[in-house]
Amino acid sequence: MQISELARRAGVTTKAVRYYESLGLLTPGRLANGYRDYNEHDVRLTQEIRALGSLGIPVERTRPFLECLTAGHRHADDCSASLAGYRDAIDELTQRIEGLTARRTVLVAHLQQAAHRGSRVSPAKGEDLMTDYTSVPADLPVPEDDGAAVHLPGTKVPHLELQGSGGTAVRLDVLGAGRTVVYIYPLTGRPGVDLPDGWDSIPGARGCTPEACGFRDHYQDLLAAGADGVFGLSSQETDYQREVVERLHLPFQMLSDPAHSLAQELSLPTFETSGLTLYKRLTLIIRDGMVEQVFYPIFPPNEHADQVLTWLRDNPL
Numbered sequence: 001m002q003i004s005e006l007a008r009r010a011g012v013t014t015k016a017v018r019y020y021e022s023l024g025l026l027t028p029g030r031l032a033n034g035y036r037d038y039n040e041h042d043v044r045l046t047q048e049i050r051a052l053g054s055l056g057i058p059v060e061r062t063r064p065f066l067e068c069l070t071a072g073h074r075h076a077d078d079c080s081a082s083l084a085g086y087r088d089a090i091d092e093l094t095q096r097i098e099g100l101t102a103r104r105t106v107l108v109a110h111l112q113q114a115a116h117r118g119s120r121v122s123p124a125k126g127e128d129l130m131t132d133y134t135s136v137p138a139d140l141p142v143p144e145d146d147g148a149a150v151h152l153p154g155t156k157v158p159h160l161e162l163q164g165s166g167g168t169a170v171r172l173d174v175l176g177a178g179r180t181v182v183y184i185y186p187l188t189g190r191p192g193v194d195l196p197d198g199w200d201s202i203p204g205a206r207g208c209t210p211e212a213c214g215f216r217d218h219y220q221d222l223l224a225a226g227a228d229g230v231f232g233l234s235s236q237e238t239d240y241q242r243e244v245v246e247r248l249h250l251p252f253q254m255l256s257d258p259a260h261s262l263a264q265e266l267s268l269p270t271f272e273t274s275g276l277t278l279y280k281r282l283t284l285i286i287r288d289g290m291v292e293q294v295f296y297p298i299f300p301p302n303e304h305a306d307q308v309l310t311w312l313r314d315n316p317l
Helices: 003-010 014-022 040-056 063-070 079-116 207-216 221-223 238-248 263-266 302-314
Strands: 162-163 170-173 179-186 227-234 253-256 269-272 278-281 282-287 290-295
Touching: 003 040, 014 040, 014 063, 040 238, 063 079, 079 282, 079 290, 179 207, 179 302, 207 221, 207 238, 207 302, 221 227, 221 302, 238 253, 282 302, 290 302
Parallel strands: 179 227, 227 253
Antiparallel strands: 162 170, 162 253, 179 282, 269 278, 282 290
């Protein structure tokens, strides 16, 4: 059997086969013309080297396994030397995991320090540093459109003042003739503060902090695309909102509506959990005192600012 045939059947390159030979792991026979002559045993050895490599065992450490096969055993790990090879690989991985875990802990600590820098709220003693409110889990349930926002486009915005995190009240019906983005959300999590029980299992609940960060990161793009301003809105109190603005370095105000006044005026969708009444996630594009566009339901929340930006660019004034 030629080297190209061996490489094809074992799923490796001819260069790899030559490397295995240089280490003495393969010892092919020789034909009368001097060419290498590989057999089925060489194919089996090469396949074993490849399989062990997929487990993270370097080529140089496969010799005990190959010698086990050459000795006539059915499996490459039927020998005690092979088991020792497994243990050595496991020990090395354990050391690497411990080192990476230590580095991760330090990085998370730096993240928490940076997240609280400039904030009036300090990290809580014993706070779980591994909790990350800035990411969105991959397995979140997707909210379904229940029709709770179909009536909103074309609706007049009510005469309503809400307290802003900037220290002044904001009138929603006099935001101006241009477009204003008002994204409405349930609540933002805060390091050291527990979220309601079962939060991640509620469709559309998780992801308020990543959504806020998305609007922060796209803020200048949104203005360039035609938005006159951006506001976040939830039922959380103003002091809580102000801390979020400071901690996340948001370039826009957050509005507080603890009485759910806007929900009552516009029949906005809400939900109940842990004794709280919270807004369902939706976004209003307000123009000249009217609701021009509604985004509902919203998913994934960390990509929503980009969705709004795309709509603004596709619908220029």
